[in-house]
Amino acid sequence: MKWATLLKDFKEKVGLSQPPSTVSSPTHAATSSLPDCYPISGSHHLDLASSPSRDKHELELDFKRYWEEFRSSSLEKEKEKALNMTIDVFCRLVRQHANVAQLVTMLVETHIFSFVVGRAFVTDIEKLKLSSKTRSFEVERVLGFFSEITKDGISPGANLLYAVEVLVSGPIDKQSLLDSGILCCLIHTLNSLLGPDGSCQKLSTCHGTEQVLTENCPGGDAASRRRLEVEGSVVHIMKALSSHPSAAQSLIEDNSLQSLFQTVAMGSLVAFSQYKEGLVRLHTIQLHRHAMQILGLLLANDNGSTAKYIRKHHLIKVLLMAVKDFNPECGDSAYTMGIVDLLLECVGLSYRPDAGGIRLREDIHNAHGYQFLVQFALVLSKDQNWQTSHLESLPCQDPASGDDLGANAVESNAMMKKEVETSPNNLSPVLSRLLDALVCLAQTGPLKTSRSAYAKPSGHNRSRTSSSDRISDEWDKDNDKVKDLEAVQMLQDIFLKADSRALQAEVLNRMFRIFSSHIENYKLCQQLRTVPLLILNMDGFPPTLQEIILKILEYAVTVVNCIPEQELLALCCLLQQPITSDLKHTILSFFVKLLSFDQQYKKVLREVGVLEVLLDDLKQHNLLSGPQLHEGEFNQLDKKSSPSGFKKHLDSKDAILSSPKLLESGSGKFPIFEVESTIEIAWDCMVSLLKKAEANQATFRSSNGVTTVLPFLVFDIHRPGVLRALSCLIIEDASQSHPEELGAMVDILKSGIVTSALGSQYRIQDDAKCDIFGALWRILGVNSSAQRIFGEATGFSLLLTTLHSFQTGEEQANKSPSTRHIKVFTYLLRVMTAAVSDNTVNRTKLHAVLLSHTFYDLLLESGLICVDYERQVIQLLLELALEFVLPPFLISEDGTFPCTNENESALLIVSSSGSFVPDHERVYNAGSVRVLLRNLLMLTPKLQLDVLSILDKLARASSFNQENLTSVVWNFFLR
Numbered sequence: 001m002k003w004a005t006l007l008k009d010f011k012e013k014v015g016l017s018q019p020p021s022t023v024s025s026p027t028h029a030a031t032s033s034l035p036d037c038y039p040i041s042g043s044h045h046l047d048l049a050s051s052p053s054r055d056k057h058e059l060e061l062d063f064k065r066y067w068e069e070f071r072s073s074s075l076e077k078e079k080e081k082a083l084n085m086t087i088d089v090f091c092r093l094v095r096q097h098a099n100v101a102q103l104v105t106m107l108v109e110t111h112i113f114s115f116v117v118g119r120a121f122v123t124d125i126e127k128l129k130l131s132s133k134t135r136s137f138e139v140e141r142v143l144g145f146f147s148e149i150t151k152d153g154i155s156p157g158a159n160l161l162y163a164v165e166v167l168v169s170g171p172i173d174k175q176s177l178l179d180s181g182i183l184c185c186l187i188h189t190l191n192s193l194l195g196p197d198g199s200c201q202k203l204s205t206c207h208g209t210e211q212v213l214t215e216n217c218p219g220g221d222a223a224s225r226r227r228l229e230v231e232g233s234v235v236h237i238m239k240a241l242s243s244h245p246s247a248a249q250s251l252i253e254d255n256s257l258q259s260l261f262q263t264v265a266m267g268s269l270v271a272f273s274q275y276k277e278g279l280v281r282l283h284t285i286q287l288h289r290h291a292m293q294i295l296g297l298l299l300a301n302d303n304g305s306t307a308k309y310i311r312k313h314h315l316i317k318v319l320l321m322a323v324k325d326f327n328p329e330c331g332d333s334a335y336t337m338g339i340v341d342l343l344l345e346c347v348g349l350s351y352r353p354d355a356g357g358i359r360l361r362e363d364i365h366n367a368h369g370y371q372f373l374v375q376f377a378l379v380l381s382k383d384q385n386w387q388t389s390h391l392e393s394l395p396c397q398d399p400a401s402g403d404d405l406g407a408n409a410v411e412s413n414a415m416m417k418k419e420v421e422t423s424p425n426n427l428s429p430v431l432s433r434l435l436d437a438l439v440c441l442a443q444t445g446p447l448k449t450s451r452s453a454y455a456k457p458s459g460h461n462r463s464r465t466s467s468s469d470r471i472s473d474e475w476d477k478d479n480d481k482v483k484d485l486e487a488v489q490m491l492q493d494i495f496l497k498a499d500s501r502a503l504q505a506e507v508l509n510r511m512f513r514i515f516s517s518h519i520e521n522y523k524l525c526q527q528l529r530t531v532p533l534l535i536l537n538m539d540g541f542p543p544t545l546q547e548i549i550l551k552i553l554e555y556a557v558t559v560v561n562c563i564p565e566q567e568l569l570a571l572c573c574l575l576q577q578p579i580t581s582d583l584k585h586t587i588l589s590f591f592v593k594l595l596s597f598d599q600q601y602k603k604v605l606r607e608v609g610v611l612e613v614l615l616d617d618l619k620q621h622n623l624l625s626g627p628q629l630h631e632g633e634f635n636q637l638d639k640k641s642s643p644s645g646f647k648k649h650l651d652s653k654d655a656i657l658s659s660p661k662l663l664e665s666g667s668g669k670f671p672i673f674e675v676e677s678t679i680e681i682a683w684d685c686m687v688s689l690l691k692k693a694e695a696n697q698a699t700f701r702s703s704n705g706v707t708t709v710l711p712f713l714v715f716d717i718h719r720p721g722v723l724r725a726l727s728c729l730i731i732e733d734a735s736q737s738h739p740e741e742l743g744a745m746v747d748i749l750k751s752g753i754v755t756s757a758l759g760s761q762y763r764i765q766d767d768a769k770c771d772i773f774g775a776l777w778r779i780l781g782v783n784s785s786a787q788r789i790f791g792e793a794t795g796f797s798l799l800l801t802t803l804h805s806f807q808t809g810e811e812q813a814n815k816s817p818s819t820r821h822i823k824v825f826t827y828l829l830r831v832m833t834a835a836v837s838d839n840t841v842n843r844t845k846l847h848a849v850l851l852s853h854t855f856y857d858l859l860l861e862s863g864l865i866c867v868d869y870e871r872q873v874i875q876l877l878l879e880l881a882l883e884f885v886l887p888p889f890l891i892s893e894d895g896t897f898p899c900t901n902e903n904e905s906a907l908l909i910v911s912s913s914g915s916f917v918p919d920h921e922r923v924y925n926a927g928s929v930r931v932l933l934r935n936l937l938m939l940t941p942k943l944q945l946d947v948l949s950i951l952d953k954l955a956r957a958s959s960f961n962q963e964n965l966t967s968v969v970w971n972f973f974l975r
Contacts, residue, residue, distance in 0.1 A: 056096050063089040063107050070116075083120055084150075087159045091166075100170040111176040114167050118180025121160045125185050137192035143223075146230045161233050168240035175246065183241045184256040186234055191263055193231055194271075194287055228283070235290045242297035249302070252309040257298070261315045264292045268322035268339055273330035285332075292338045299345040304352030307360060316363035319343055324372040328383045333430040340373065340437050347444050361444075361484060370490050373438065377494045380431040381503045427502045435494075435510045438487050442514060445483030480517035482524045488514060492530045501542055508534075508548040515552060515560075522560045531556075532570035539579040546583065550590050557594065563601075568594075569608040576613055581675040588672070588681040595688040602693040611699055614686050617672045618708050623715075623756075676717065683721025690728045697729055706741050707757040713772065714754055714762045723775040731778075736785040743793040745772055750801045766820045769802075770888070773827035777888055780834040790835050791842045796849045802828050803858035821862060822869045829876040830888040836925060837883050843925055846880075850927030851968075856934055865938050874932065874939070874947060878909055881928035882921050882954075909950070918953035923961045930968040 066089060070082035090107075097103040104110050128141045145157040164182065168174055177183075241247050251257035267288030274280045299306075310316060319339050326336045343364060350360040364370065482488060488511070495507040511530070515522045525531075534549050541549075553571075556564050575587050591610060594601045605611070672682045689696050700706075709725060712718035730742050748754055749772055754762045764772075779786050806821045836842040849855055859865065864873050879886060909916040923929065929951065936944055954961050 056093065059089055059093050059096070060107060063093060067108055067113075083116070084152075084154055084156050084159070087117065087120070087156075087163050088154050091159050091162050094162075094166050100166055101172055104167070104170075104172065110172055114172065114174075114176035115180050117160065117163050117167065118177045118182040121164055122181050122185045124157065124160065125189060129188075137188055137195075139192045139195055142189060142192050143227055143230060147226050161230065161237075165233050165237050168237050174241055174244050178241060178244060178247060178250045181250070183238065183247060183250055184254060186238050186241075187251070187256045187260050187263075189234055190238065190287070190291060191259060193227075193234065194263065194284060194291070231283070231287060235287070235294070238294045239290075239297060242294050243301055245301050245303060247301060248298040248306045251298070252306060257306065257309060258313045258315060260291065260295050260298075261313075261318050264288070264295050264339065264342065265318050265322040267291065268331055268336050269325055272332045272335065273327075276330055289335065289338070292335070292342065296338075296342060296345060299342065299349050302349055302352070304349055304355030307346075307350045307355040307358040310346060310349075310360060311358055311363055314363075316343065316346060316360055316369070317367045319346075320364065320367050320369045320372055323369075323376050326376055326379060328379060333380055333428070336376065337430045337433050337437075340376070340434060343369070344437055344441055344444065347441060351444070351446050365486065370486050373434075374490050374493045374497070377431065377434055377490075377503075378497055380428060380434065381498050381500045427500075427506050431503065432506065435491070435506055438490055439510050439514055442482050442484050442487035442491075443480055443517070445481075447479055480521075482514060482518070482521045485525065485528055488525050488530065489528055492528065492533065495534065496537065501545065504541070504545055505548065508545060508552070512548065512552050512555070515555060519560060522556045523562055526562075526564070526566065529566060531564070532566045535567060535570040536574055538574060539577065539583060543582070543586075546586060550586065553590070554593075557597065563604055565604060565608065568604060568610075572605075572608045572610050572613055575610070575672070578670060581670045581677050584670065584672055584675075585678045585681055588678065588685045591685050592681065592688055595685075599692070602689055602691075602696055605689060606693075606696050606699060611686070611689050611696055612703070614672065614682060614689075615700070615703050615705055615708060617682075618712070620671065621673055621712075623711055673712075673718070679717055680721070683718070683724065687721065687724045687728055690725060692732065694732075697732070700725075700729070701738065704757055706744065710744060710748070711754050711756040711760070711762055713748065713768055714764055716767070719768060719771050723771060727775050727779055730786060731782050734783065734785060736783070736789050739789045739793070742776075742779065742786055742789045745776060746790065746793045746795045746798065748772065749776075749798055752805055766824050769824055770827045773824075773831050774888055777827075777831050777834050780831065781837075781885060784839075787835055787837075787839045787842055791839075791845050795835060796832065796842070796845050798828060799832065799849050800852075800854055800858060803855070803862050806862045807858075818863060818866070818868065822864055822872055825862070825864055826872065826876060827888040829880055830886060833880050833883055834885050836880075837885050846925060847927040850925070850931055856931070859931070860935070860938075865935050867940065870939050870943060874943065875909055877928045877932050878950065881923050881925045883924045884909075884916075918950055919957045921954060921961075922958060923954055923964045926964040926968040929965060933968075 063086060066082050066086040070079055070086055073079045073082055093103060093107075094100055104113060107113075124145065125137075125142070128145055129135060129137055132138050132141060146161055147155070148157060149155050164177070167177060248257065251260070267285075271280060271285055271288050275282065275285055319342055322339050323336060323343075326333070346360045347364070349355065350358050491507050491511055491514075495504050495511075498504050498507070515525070531549070531552060535553075538546050538549060553564060553567050556562055556567070571587050571590070575584060591605060595605070670678075672678050690700060706726065706729070709722045712722045726741065726745065729738070730736075733741070736742070748764065749769060752764055752769070754764060756762075776790075780790060802824060806824075832846060836846050878884075932947055932951075936947060939947065951965065955965050956962075
C-alpha cells in the first residue's frame with residue numbers, strides 16, 4: 001500500500017491540520033472494559049523495551065518517532081514496519097493511561113491515526129483473502145493472523161485488533177474508522193468465524209461446551225481461549241461501530257450489509273439445526289445472536305438511507321424466509337423472534353427522513369410476510385412447552401472457560417425458563433413478544449406531533465362528551481394511531497385460527513390496547529370488521545374472552561363515542577343462533593346497559609333488529625307454537641334450567657280448548673323466553689326498548705306485539721315483564737290512540753281468559769288477576785285518558801264479573817276461597833277508586849253499578865261480609881266513597897291490611913295523605929255508602945256503631961256531603 005499517498009489523500013479529504021499543541025480535558029477512561037489478557041508482543045528483541053522500568057514519557061517519544069518514520073518513509077516495507085512499531089507502542093501506552101482520548105489527542109491527530117489503523121487492519125485481512133487458494137476468508141488463517149508473532153517479537157494482528165478496540169471504546173469520533181472500511185472487513189471476518197472449522201467439525205450435542213472444544217481440538221486450551229478472545233473483540237468493535245449513524249451507509253458500497261442479513265437469517269435456518277446435530281459449537285449460536293444484535297444496531301441508528309439498498313437486494317425477503325421456515329423441532333423461537341424485531345426495525349427505518357419515500361412495509365406485504373407472521377404465531381401456540389424443554393437441553397456455559405460472549409449463558413437460560421413458568425396464562429414469552437411486535441407494527445409510521453390530527457369524529461356519531469375531550473387532550477402525539485390495518489388483521493387472523501384460549505385472550509388484550517391507545521383507532525379498524533367477526537364467533541369462546549370482547553365494544557360506545565352499528569348487528573344475529581343461555585343473558589344485559597347509557601340506542605337497536613328478535617322468540621314459544629291443546633291437558637313447557645319446566649307456573653287444568661295445531665318451535669335451540677335464566681333480562685330489554693320510544697312502540701304494535709304477549713300473563717315468571725310492557729305502552733299513549741290495549745286487559749279480567757293470536761285460550765288464576773289489577777291501578781293513576789277508556793270499556797262491570805267469579809272459581813294454591821277472594825276484592829275496589837278519582841263521568845257509571853241489585857246480591861253471596869273480613873270490606877267501601885287512592889299492594893298475602901289488629905274496635909281509615917279526619921273529607925261516591933248501609937245489619941254491633949259514627953261526622957263536615965248522603969240514605973229508607 002502507498003501509505004504516503006493514502007495519508008495525503010486523507011488529509012486533503014478531511015482538511016486536518018498539524019497536531020494541536022494543547023491537550024484536551026480528561027475524559028472517562030475508555031479502556032476499563034477491555035480485556036487485560038490481550039496478547040502484546042514480546043519486548044526482549046527491541047531496544048525500546050529492553051528496560052522494564054521504561055516510563056510513559058519515553059514510550060510517548062517512541063510513539064512519535066515511529067509515527068514520524070511511518071509518515072516520512074517512502075518504502076512500503078519501512079512504512080509497514082514503522083506502523084507496526086507505532087501500534088505496538090500505542091498498545092503499551094494504553095495500558096498505562098486511564099484516559100485514552102486524552103492520550104490519542106496528545107500524541108497524534110486522532111482522525112488520521114484512526115483511519116490509518118483501520119486501513120492497516122483492512123489491508124492485512126484482505127491479504128489473507130488474496131493469499132487463500134479459494135480467494136476467501138479461512139478461519140484458520142484469520143485466527144493465525146491474530147495470534148502470530150513476528151521475528152521482531154511483535155504481534156501485528158493482535159495489536160491491530162486491540163488498537164481498534166481501544167479506539168472504538170473511547171469517546172472518539174468513529175467516522176474515520178468507518179471511512180477506512182473496517183466495518184465491512186469485520187463483517188467478512190465474522191462470517192469466517194461462523195464458518196465450519198475443519199479441526200473441530202463433529203461434536204456431541206450433549207457435550208457441546210467450550211471445554212469439550214478444548215479437549216478435542218488441536219492446540220489445547222490456549223488456542224480455544226485465543227479464539228474466544230478474538231471473537232469477543234470482533235463483536236465488541238462491530239457493536240461499537242454499528243451505533244454510529246453512518247455505519248449502515250458505509251456498508252452499502254459492497255455486499256457487506258447483504259451478507260450480514262444473510263448471516264442472521266442463516267442462524268435461524270441452519271445454525272440451530274446443525275447445533276442439535278453436533279456439527280457446530282454452542283458458541284457459534286452465540287455469535288449468530290451477536291450478529292443479530294449488530295444488525296439491529298445498524299438499522300436502529302440509520303436515518304433511512306439504507307432503505308433503498310434493502311429493497312434493491314430483497315433483504316426483507318431474506319429475513320422473512322427465516323420466519324416462514326421456522327421449525328420448533330430444530331429452530332429457536334427466541335432467535336426467530338429477533339428476526340421479527342429486525343423486520344420491525346426495517347419498517348421503522350423506512351419512515352425516517354433519508355428513506356426517500358421507500359416504504360419497506362410494502363416489501364413485507366409483497367413477500368406474503370403477514371401470512372408468515374401469522375403462521376409463526378400459530379406454530380408457537382401449538383408448541384407452548386417446546387421452549388422450556390429446549391432450554392433444559394442446552395448445555396451450561398462454563399464461565400471459567402474465558403468466553404466473554406457466553407459466560408452468562410447459565411443465568412440467561414435460567415431466567416428464560418423462569419419467564420416461561422411464570423408467564424400469564426402459560427403463554428410463552430416469545431409468543432407474547434410477537435404479539436407486542438404486531439401491535440408496534442400496526443402503529444409504526446410517520447411521526448407526527450401536530451394536534452390538528454385530532455379532529456372530532458364525523459358521520460354517525462354522538463356529540464363529544466367532556467370525558468372524551470379530556471382523553472383527547474392527553475394525547476399530544478399521533479404516534480399511537482394505527483397506520484397499518486393489515487397488522488391488526490394479523491391479530492384477528494391469529495385469534496380466529498388459534499387453538500389456545502390463552503393466546504386468544506392475549507390477542508384480545510393487544511387489540512384492546514390498540515383501540516385504547518388512540519381515540520381514532522377503533523373507527524379506523526372498523527373497516528376490518530374485526531369486532532363484528534369476533535362477536536359472531538363468541539359462542540365458542542369462554543366467558544373470559546366474551547367479557548373482553550364486550551369490554552372492547554363498551555369502550556367504543558363510552559369513550560370513542562361512535563355508534564358501532566355493525567357490531568350491534570352482529571350481536572343481534574348471534575342472539576338468534578343456538579347459543580348458550582349464559583351468552584344470551586350476557587348479550588341482553590349488554591343491551592340493557594347500552595340503553596341506559598344513551599337513549600339514542602333505542603333507535604339503533606331497533607334498526608339492527610333486537611326488538612324483532614325478541615318478538616319472534618315470543619311468537620315461537622311453546623305456549624304459542626306447541627302441539628294442539630285439549631281441555632284439561634296442557635303441553636308442558638321446557639324450562640331449560642329446571643327439569644320441572646313451567647308446569648309450576650301453569651297447571652294443566654287451567655287450559656281451555658285451543659285453536660288448530662301450530663308449528664313446533666325449532667329443536668336444539670335455547671329460546672330466550674323459555675329459559676328461566678334469560679326471561680327476566682329479556683323482558684327488561686324489551687321494556688327498555690319501548691320506554692319513551694314512539695318508533696319502537698309503533699314497531700311493537702305493528703308486529704302484533706300486544707296480542708303476542710298477552711298469553712304470557714298465565715305464567716308467574718313472565719307476568720311482571722308483560723305487565724311492564726303493557727303499562728309502558730298504555731301510560732305513554734297520552735291521548736289513548738290505542739284504546740284496545742287497555743280494553744284487552746279489562747276483558748281478560750272480566751272473563752278470566754287469555755286468548756292468543758291463533759285462538760288458543762288460557763284461564764288465569766287469582767294471583768294473575770291481582771297483578772293485572774295492580775298494573776291497571778298504576779295506569780289509571782298516571783294517565784287521565786286511560787280513565788275515560790276504562791269507563792268506555794265497561795270497566796266498572798268488573799265489580800259484577802269479579803264477584804260472580806268467586807262463586808264459580810276452584811281451589812287454588814292451597815288457599816281458602818275467602819282468603820283469595822278478599823285479596824282480589826281489595827285490588828278490585830282500589831282500582832275502582834283510581835278509575836273514578838276526579839272523574840265525574842266515571843263516578844256516574846260507578847254509581848249505577850253500586851246501586852244495582854246484582855252487585856248487592858253478588859257481594860252478599862261472596863261471603864266477604866263476615867267476622868273475618870268485615871273490617872276490610874268497610875274500609876275499602878269508605879275509601880271508594882271518599883276517593884282515597886291507595887296502592888292495592890299494601891295488603892298481606894291473606895288479604896288483611898298491615899295496620900289491622902283483631903283486638904282493635906275502631907276502624908283505621910287511612911287517606912292518601914296518611915291520616916283520616918272526617919271533618920275535612922268529602923263524599924264523592926255516595927253509592928258506596930249505600931252499599932254499607934244495606935249490609936249494616938250483617939256487621940257486628942260494634943262495627944255498626946263505628947260506621948254510623950263515621951257517616952255522621954262526614955254528613956256534618958260539609959253541605960256537599962249532606963246533599964250526597966241524603967239522596968242515597970233517603971232512597972235506602974224509602975225501600
